[in-house]
Amino acid sequence: MIWVETVVNGMLLGGLYALVGLGLGYAFGVMKIVNVAQGDFIVAAAFLGVFLVPWTPVHPLLVIVPVAIVSFVFGIILQRTMINRVLGQDQIPQILLTFGMAIVLRNAMVEIYGANSQSIDVGNLRFMGFDVLGLRLGVLPVVILGIAVALFAALHLWMRHSRMGRIIRATADDHQVVQLSGVNYRRVYGIAMGIALALSAVAGVLLAMRGSFTPYSGADRLLIAFEVVVIGGLGSFWGMFAGGLILGVTQLVALKLDPSSGLMWGHLMFLVILFLSPNGIAGLVRR
Amino acid sequence: MTDLRPKLVALAAALAAAALIAAPHVAGEGNLRYVVEIFCVFAFAQSWNFLAGYVGLMSFGQQLFIGLGAYFVFTISNTLGVNPFLMVPLAFVFSGAFAALISPLVFRLRDAYFAISIWVIAEIVRLFIAQRDIFGSVSGLPLIATRGMDRGLVSMWTFYLAALLAFLAVFGLYYLARSRFGLALAAVRDNEDTAASIGINVWWTRFAGFVIGCGFTGAAGAVYYMSVFQVQPGGAFDPNWMVIMLFIVIIGGVGTVEGPILGTAIYFLLRAFFSGTGNLYLMLLGAAAIAVMMVSSRGIWGVFHDRTGIDLFGVRRASGMDTEHKG
Numbered sequence: 073m074i075w076v077e078t079v080v081n082g083m084l085l086g087g088l089y090a091l092v093g094l095g096l097g098y099a100f101g102v103m104k105i106v107n108v109a110q111g112d113f114i115v116a117a118a119f120l121g122v123f124l125v126p127w128t129p130v131h132p133l134l135v136i137v138p139v140a141i142v143s144f145v146f147g148i149i150l151q152r153t154m155i156n157r158v159l160g161q162d163q164i165p166q167i168l169l170t171f172g173m174a175i176v177l178r179n180a181m182v183e184i185y186g187a188n189s190q191s192i193d194v195g196n197l198r199f200m201g202f203d204v205l206g207l208r209l210g211v212l213p214v215v216i217l218g219i220a221v222a223l224f225a226a227l228h229l230w231m232r233h234s235r236m237g238r239i240i241r242a243t244a245d246d247h248q249v250v251q252l253s254g255v256n257y258r259r260v261y262g263i264a265m266g267i268a269l270a271l272s273a274v275a276g277v278l279l280a281m282r283g284s285f286t287p288y289s290g291a292d293r294l295l296i297a298f299e300v301v302v303i304g305g306l307g308s309f310w311g312m313f314a315g316g317l318i319l320g321v322t323q324l325v326a327l328k329l330d331p332s333s334g335l336m337w338g339h340l341m342f343l344v345i346l347f348l349s350p351n352g353i354a355g356l357v358r359r
Numbered sequence: 360m361t362d363l364r365p366k367l368v369a370l371a372a373a374l375a376a377a378a379l380i381a382a383p384h385v386a387g388e389g390n391l392r393y394v395v396e397i398f399c400v401f402a403f404a405q406s407w408n409f410l411a412g413y414v415g416l417m418s419f420g421q422q423l424f425i426g427l428g429a430y431f432v433f434t435i436s437n438t439l440g441v442n443p444f445l446m447v448p449l450a451f452v453f454s455g456a457f458a459a460l461i462s463p464l465v466f467r468l469r470d471a472y473f474a475i476s477i478w479v480i481a482e483i484v485r486l487f488i489a490q491r492d493i494f495g496s497v498s499g500l501p502l503i504a505t506r507g508m509d510r511g512l513v514s515m516w517t518f519y520l521a522a523l524l525a526f527l528a529v530f531g532l533y534y535l536a537r538s539r540f541g542l543a544l545a546a547v548r549d550n551e552d553t554a555a556s557i558g559i560n561v562w563w564t565r566f567a568g569f570v571i572g573c574g575f576t577g578a579a580g581a582v583y584y585m586s587v588f589q590v591q592p593g594g595a596f597d598p599n600w601m602v603i604m605l606f607i608v609i610i611g612g613v614g615t616v617e618g619p620i621l622g623t624a625i626y627f628l629l630r631a632f633f634s635g636t637g638n639l640y641l642m643l644l645g646a647a648a649i650a651v652m653m654v655s656s657r658g659i660w661g662v663f664h665d666r667t668g669i670d671l672f673g674v675r676r677a678s679g680m681d682t683e684h685k686g
Contacts (some may be wrong), residue, residue, distance in 0.1 A: 175645030232445030
């Protein structure tokens, strides 16, 4: 029974991991951009969450709304003032630019907040639990999984049915051709990066509610996001979700068997899946 | 008009070799140790430059090979009592072999995904080593074999090894880039399809470049940690190695022999000025990388070359990065 509980908890964590990967995967899907600073943005969003929680009305959980809005605006500015300027045939300038941002951001956070471990206080919610089918589950992890699933579904539906979603999909298909229909792809890229950072920011805040973080957590967050995207098959929504679940379950089961291993077994699981199916889970399904 | 440069480069190589051989007999031990560090960091940077600028493979996990080379020499030398200086060429082989082993896997990914996948493997190896007692777990390993040796002799041989690495990182890269294999690498980097159409085996060319570059990083990692007599998983597999390599190569100019020489000089100057400031200095490295990418992705040497037409070595060929800046 303890194993069932571990697996279920792994899936609860995995849903959040999927959300961590969603921002990275979305930016890649639309713009073929890999934002190497994503992990450190996630941590910065968590710090913003810590800062805003005392001013958040009703419930601390709602802090995700202002953090997401700030990150959305920040993403647009970032894309339009910096990343758009280095885009071209060659991927390297964009990757190195964001790598530089990651370094600056990480060390700025260490400078401002110190290297201590922090977390976002959500009051009693953190300790509340309930029983289902003989399993003891935490309320917070279940709520967080719910938010993750809701965001996945919302993004999926919005991309499918809204006018802006159509424009973004068209831009993702061919950003040159959409200009013939009067679309400014640089503007669309700005919005896409805004969405990507807003999603990541929510993930960062939720991670900081479930566990703790330091200014150095960005590297681990980026690696998780990256693994979710690659396991999922580079740009497949539900593949990413499955990738998150696999990583979450692997990590919790491994920590039970080998408590000092950290993320090692999750990383190994990523390599195993890459070995078995180069195109991730989506590739496996399509075949 | 015949190009005199190959002869001048050969002359420069001979002079550099003579100077390096004489150096330990002239310089003091303290200076020598500092030079060893500079040479090793330069060798790290140049190996990354070789991979990114010549092979066309950008890795964010080169600290993997620094750590592997170091741990290989420390572990074998400590357990078997072998002279660690003799192990350095084997560190090249070991790191190269490890690169060969992972390449079928990581070559499935492109660009940033390739880059980060090596970082993932570096994390796996770091976490693995940090848990194993034979590798000294988190506290690492000391180098035992050199304790019984004459100190002057140890520092002299460490210097010679580091000097050999730096020498190869300049002149070895120069001759490699001009060779048949170097031309094949450039062709694969610039356009895979065209390279394949003129009979180059794309996969094997890239594979060979990857193995050589990573092997070289490993040998340099071994020498670096031998010079400090102690290796720890947190330090050897530290992603900040990557930050330093990137800074040096990007600032100097990726895909050039000269750029990283300039970059290394700038890096050590900055470090001397800002050594007390900790994070501020790392922020400065990151900001400089951003600035270079925003202004010109070709780095200081690249811009200098464009303005003046000066090209010391005459091996620079167009890489993918140039195409937007031509004209």
